[in-house]
Amino acid sequence: GESVGLHLPTLSVQEGDNSIINCAYSNSASDYFIWYKQESGKGPQFIIDIRSNMDKRQGQRVTVLLNKTVKHLSLQIAATQPGDSAVYFCAETKNSGGYQKVTFGTGTKLQVIP
């Protein structure tokens, strides 16, 4: 079936270093992809998204790369800070019945070492 998954369940990064979180997806029909950050006991927080016709998008300290050839998505966080510690989910969306249906990947826990 269709799925969105991550390569690494846990990532430990030194404060100030760059973080790279990877995600593999299997459904090439997705409209666009989103990265979410979820802190303990809270709902997902939107970080950045990218449409399927793009291969790179930059935000503040974050960059998302999309490689459709190998169905791979990555989130790069520059100068990682302790406040970046959380679980990060990639998600794919596709139009279903007039709305965007979001399917979440398995998640990567980012631990920032002070």
Added chain:
Amino acid sequence: GAVVSQHPSWVICKSGTSVKIECRSLDFQATTMFWYRQFPKQSLMLMATSNEGSKATYEQGVEKDKFLINHASLTLSTLTVTSAHPEDSSFYICSAASLSAQYFGPGTRLTVL
């Protein structure tokens, strides 16, 4: 940005009782809302899609008679867990869809004793 609230934020109940969780879009109208369930250290799994004024659409494997969804207005959807059991203990998260995006609520922690 758009705000979605959930009430209560956490609830503890006895096995066999029913629990209602509310999801509200505070500053926009949402014709479609979604309910997710998240077990510890796992991802969010879509349970059902709630459409204002019509029946909810449930994902495969989700019992519609156990998880009752009502979307009575453009700003409110409710999820009722009927005859809750310990295995229903989870983090329930809703999201509300605008024309361009989905906005997630803060989640409701349900613990069934």
